[in-house]
Amino acid sequence: MxxxxxxxxxxxxxxxxxxxxxxxxxxxxxEPDDLVDLWKMQPRHFHLFPRQTKLAACAAEAANALFxxxxxxxxxxxxxxxxxxxxxxxxGLFLENPFGAVARPGCSEHQTxxxxxxxxxxxxxxxxxxxxxxxxxxxxxxxxxxxxxxxREDATGIPAEPWHLRYVGREVALEMRDRGxxxxxxxxxxxxxxxxxxxxxRDISDRLIGNILHESKLVATRRMLYDxxxxxxxxxxxxxxxxxxxxxxxxxxxxxxxxxxxxxxxxVGVEFGYTSAVLNRVFPESKLYLYDTFxxxxxxxxxxxxxxxxxxxxxxxxxxxxxxxxxxCRQLVLRRLFHKENAVIRQGHFxxxxxxxxxxxxFAFVLLDVDLYKTTxxxxxxxxxxxxNGGYLMIHDYNTVFLEGIxxxxxxxxxxLGRFVRVPIPDSGGSLVIQKxx
Numbered sequence: 001m002x003x004x005x006x007x008x009x010x011x012x013x014x015x016x017x018x019x020x021x022x023x024x025x026x027x028x029x030x031e032p033d034d035l036v037d038l039w040k041m042q043p044r045h046f047h048l049f050p051r052q053t054k055l056a057a058c059a060a061e062a063a064n065a066l067f068x069x070x071x072x073x074x075x076x077x078x079x080x081x082x083x084x085x086x087x088x089x090x091x092g093l094f095l096e097n098p099f100g101a102v103a104r105p106g107c108s109e110h111q112t113x114x115x116x117x118x119x120x121x122x123x124x125x126x127x128x129x130x131x132x133x134x135x136x137x138x139x140x141x142x143x144x145x146x147x148x149x150x151x152r153e154d155a156t157g158i159p160a161e162p163w164h165l166r167y168v169g170r171e172v173a174l175e176m177r178d179r180g181x182x183x184x185x186x187x188x189x190x191x192x193x194x195x196x197x198x199x200x201x202r203d204i205s206d207r208l209i210g211n212i213l214h215e216s217k218l219v220a221t222r223r224m225l226y227d228x229x230x231x232x233x234x235x236x237x238x239x240x241x242x243x244x245x246x247x248x249x250x251x252x253x254x255x256x257x258x259x260x261x262x263x264x265x266x267x268v269g270v271e272f273g274y275t276s277a278v279l280n281r282v283f284p285e286s287k288l289y290l291y292d293t294f295x296x297x298x299x300x301x302x303x304x305x306x307x308x309x310x311x312x313x314x315x316x317x318x319x320x321x322x323x324x325x326x327x328x329c330r331q332l333v334l335r336r337l338f339h340k341e342n343a344v345i346r347q348g349h350f351x352x353x354x355x356x357x358x359x360x361x362x363f364a365f366v367l368l369d370v371d372l373y374k375t376t377x378x379x380x381x382x383x384x385x386x387x388x389n390g391g392y393l394m395i396h397d398y399n400t401v402f403l404e405g406i407x408x409x410x411x412x413x414x415x416x417l418g419r420f421v422r423v424p425i426p427d428s429g430g431s432l433v434i435q436k437x438x
Contacts (some may be wrong), residue, residue, distance in 0.1 A: 016058065016143075016169045018112060019187045021157065025106035028087040032113035035084055036060040045071045047079040047121040054084040056113035058143075059167035063116065066142040075134055081163075082117040085110035109147065114167040132162040140177045143170040147183065155182045245396070245427035246278045249367075252392050252433070253282040256364055259438075261390040263364030264289055268350050268379050269396075271323075273333030275367065280337045283365065288343050289358060290333065291350045294326035297372070298349075305372050309405045315371075350375060351382045364388050369396035373405025380413035387436045399430025 020026055035054040038044070046067035055063060067078050085093075087105040094102045102108075109115035118135065119126055127135070136146055144167050150160035168176070168183065176186050265283045270276055270292040280288050297316040305311040323329060330345060337343050346353040350370070363386055368379040376395065387393060395410065397403045410432065414420055420434040 016114060016167060017172055017183065017187065017190075018114075019183060020107065020109045020112055021184075022104065022107045025104070026087075026111050028106050031086060031111070032056045032084065035113055038080065038083070045076070047077070049079060049081050053080060053082075054113065055116060056084070056167070058169075059114045059116070062143045062167055066139060066144065069138065069142075070134060073134075075131060077121045077123070078131065079119045079121040080116055081119040082110065083115070084113040087111060109164075109166055115147065116165050117161075118163045118165060127163050135165065136162065139165055140173045141170065143167050143173050145173050145176055145183065149182065152182050155184050242428040244425060245394075245429075245431055246275070248425050248427065248431070248433070249275075249278055249365075249394070250282050252365065252394075256390070256392070259390050261364050261388050263362040263388040263391060266291065266363050266366045266383065267369070268292070268367070268375070269369035269371065270294070270333055271369075272329070273336045275369070276333055276343075277336035277338070279365075279367070280339050280342065284339050284342075286342060286364065287361075288337075288339075289346060289354075289361070289363075290343060291346045291353055292329075293349060294329040294347055296323065301372055301374065304374065305405055308373065309403075309408075311372075311402065311405070351378045354382055359386075362386060362388050364391045366391075366393045367396065368393070371397060371403055371406070373409045376406050376409035377413055380409065380417065384413070384417050384436070389436055390438045391436050393434050393436070395432045395434075397429040398432035399424060 034057045036057050038048055038053045038055060038060060041060060041064065045064060054060075063080070070076070070078060085108060090103065090108050090111065091105040094104055096102075118131075120128065120131060135144075136149075139146065144165040146162060147164050147166040148156050148158040148161040150162070153159060166183065168186075172186065176182070179185075181189070264287040265279050266289040267276055267279060268291040270290045273290075276288065276290055299316060302311065302313055302316045305315075306313050324332075326347070330347065333345075334340060334343065346357060363383060366379075366383045366387065368376055368383075370376055370379060380393070380395075383393060395406065398406050398410065400406070410420070410422075421437075423433045423435075425431050425433060
């Protein structure tokens with residue numbers, strides 16, 4: 001089975017060769033179902049770091065046999081420093097080490113329960129040459145591999161870690177030893193393929209999510225209700241980008257359901273589709289209208305914003321330099337949607353695309369994320385008359401300092417549409433929520 005096809009309920013420890021890295025993350029809420037508490041396992045032929053330490057059952061049994069052999073050869077001071085780590089625990093390590101030394105939550109092999117870090121008892125947190133060499137020469141027979149060997153950084157993408165062992169099973173370990181392979185090469189040879197679009201998607205999310213996690217003080221892996229329905233790896237990370245906003249969307253959806261407010265959902269300014277995926281899951285039975293050029297901003301629009309509000313002219317160029325071509329952007333968005341059958345993509349300039357096709361649609365929830373004064377004003381003027389009574393309209397970046405035009409757009413819209421009841425929220429960008437009266 002290819003890793004990209006694994007669904008949460010299908011990931012099991014029978015998949016001893018499961019490839020986990022930045023390009024192949026695990027769902028954040030997933031954990032092994034057969035963890036063994038090593039403190040309770042007897043006999044034990046190695047030392048444990050003084051905290052709860054667990055391994056998957058197959059790895060625990062193999063580790064005990066491996067270190068029993070080491071003990072019989074006079075090496076009785078191996079210390080199992082770290083084994084299973086939950087995504088919550090990994091998130092804490094990641095936030096404390098923001099410069100690439102620690103894997104992002106979901107991207108660490110430790111979450112599988114099949115990996116362990118080895119040190120020496122009473123002699124620091126590393127291995128000397130004798131102990132490292134013994135592990136390298138003997139671990140294969142017990143189903144372990146040195147996961148990140150020296151000189152193979154080109155294949156693993158990780159600096160050498162002679163202390164990090166990964167259980168893959170004896171047959172696979174011996175094949176990897178005999179062929180000089182690392183796990184990435186074994187997976188490639190045995191049919192685990194990488195999807196080019198998935199690689200691009202991972203690169204994008206690495207930049208977005210990694211940077212924001214470095215700066216965030218939130219608990220990185222707090223779960224929302226819809227997380228339990230996640231079936232794709234990328235969707236697991238959506239809520240890490242802006243937890244407050246996405247949680248607010250979920251709560252507003254619950255309010256709409258309680259109040260019996262019905263209608264379609266709209267997002268204007270889709271970009272990569274992280275928020276689209278949230279909307280698609282939170283409103284599973286609603287049509288989702290996605291408005292975007294998928295080609296960035298027109299230069300004339302940026303020039304106008306620059307003259308009125310001082311928005312830097314390079315704003316558009318920076319957007320284009322970080323985005324693939326429009327067709328690829330659309331594909332990335334569609335990949336994230338759980339209920340693809342409900343999606344209606346309107347590619348082109350808003351509000352022209354909406355006026356031409358959707359003037360008769362009633363909306364229950366609308367998200368405007370368009371960055372500019374003119375488009376925000378046009379969005380309010382288009383959607384407010386078509387918003388169901390009791391429906392919500394969320395405006396992203398309302399309190400973003402360098403996007404001052406959005407503030408003015410809301411004020412100018414009120415002059416025509418009447419006063420809004422404004423509820424600002426402390427998400428990234430300082431969104432504004434307004435509700436249409438019943």
